[in-house]
Amino acid sequence: MTVMARAATTSDVFNAIAEPRRREILVLLRTGERPVAQLAQQLGMPQPGASKHLRVLREVGLVQDRKSGKQRLYGLDARGLRRVHEWTGGFEQFWNEGFDRLDEYVQDLKQARQAD
Amino acid sequence: MTVMARAATTSDVFNAIAEPRRREILVLLRTGERPVAQLAQQLGMPQPGASKHLRVLREVGLVQDRKSGKQRLYGLDARGLRRVHEWTGGFEQFWNEGFDRLDEYVQDLKQARQAD
DNA sequence: TTGACGCATACCCATATAGGTATATGATGA
DNA sequence: TCATCATATACCTATATGGGTATGCGTCAA
Numbered sequence: 001m002t003v004m005a006r007a008a009t010t011s012d013v014f015n016a017i018a019e020p021r022r023r024e025i026l027v028l029l030r031t032g033e034r035p036v037a038q039l040a041q042q043l044g045m046p047q048p049g050a051s052k053h054l055r056v057l058r059e060v061g062l063v064q065d066r067k068s069g070k071q072r073l074y075g076l077d078a079r080g081l082r083r084v085h086e087w088t089g090g091f092e093q094f095w096n097e098g099f100d101r102l103d104e105y106v107q108d109l110k111q112a113r114q115a116d
Numbered sequence: 117m118t119v120m121a122r123a124a125t126t127s128d129v130f131n132a133i134a135e136p137r138r139r140e141i142l143v144l145l146r147t148g149e150r151p152v153a154q155l156a157q158q159l160g161m162p163q164p165g166a167s168k169h170l171r172v173l174r175e176v177g178l179v180q181d182r183k184s185g186k187q188r189l190y191g192l193d194a195r196g197l198r199r200v201h202e203w204t205g206g207f208e209q210f211w212n213e214g215f216d217r218l219d220e221y222v223q224d225l226k227q228a229r230q231a232d
Numbered sequence: 233t234t235g236a237c238g239c240a241t242a243c244c245c246a247t248a249t250a251g252g253t254a255t256a257t258g259a260t261g262a
Numbered sequence: 263t264c265a266t267c268a269t270a271t272a273c274c275t276a277t278a279t280g281g282g283t284a285t286g287c288g289t290c291a292a
Binding site: 035036037047048050051052054055069070071072 | 266267268269270271
């Protein structure tokens with residue numbers, strides 16, 4: 001009787017990056033590996049919070065981690081973002097080629113609505 | 117003291133497209149406007165469900181709607197997806213240029229982990 | 233005006249978070 | 263072995279959903 005409330009963030013890259021903090025983490029990792037504590041500090045959030053977000057990112061494969069002495073360094077593995085980039089890219093024609101037409105179309109919709 | 121559980125889907129495009137059904141809707145709308153009932157049918161879900169997803173998409177601006185007689189036609193306005201496309205594009209170098217290096221790096225991480 | 237049709241909402245539920253705090257785990261160094 | 267540092271987890275709370283069902287509302291046709 002599983003009454004799904006929402007797809008688990010851990011199951012999908014789209015969900016993983018839906019959280020602003022996690023997107024911030026990915027951006028921070030673009031410049032290189034970082035230990036959890038440093039990420040937590042840069043995010044301005046408690047360490048446990050950062051660890052939890054990192055866990056989600058790890059489970060969807062957007063980050064990789066390795067131990068380094070007492071620390072655990074997290075590194076970016078952005079390959080999973082490619083899927084999102086390509087999916088959104090599938091709509092590119094709707095914001096480029098057909099922009100004028102689309103804008104006109106949207107204006108029409110707005111007018112039609114105001115006319116109610 | 118608002119204890120945010122999660123950013124509202126209605127406030128952000130990233131959240132809006134985190135839901136599979138909503139992504140399906142956007143894909144369906146690529147071929148043109150559609151009345152709610154038809155979308156619900158194609159999604160294989162009750163009409164109220166489709167309406168709710170459409171509402172979220174409307175609130176983040178990914179779809180526009182207009183009345184047409186007794187029906188309400190929903191149309192795609194993919195411009196908001198551009199932001200997502202560009203954000204993910206900011207990581208492109210990590211899955212193209214540096215692929216070999218990255219893959220090697222990931223392998224190292226895995227080995228390091230197995231070596232524990 | 234009335235009845236049917238197409239949607240949007242109101243509710244009710246169970247679940248999945250995001251956060252914060254306290255605590256268990258692991259690893260390092262004296 | 264013991265104290266300490268760096269993380270990961272366990273809990274607990276308030277919310278935000280997604281889904282299903284019943285129902286309100288506006289529009290159109292007879």
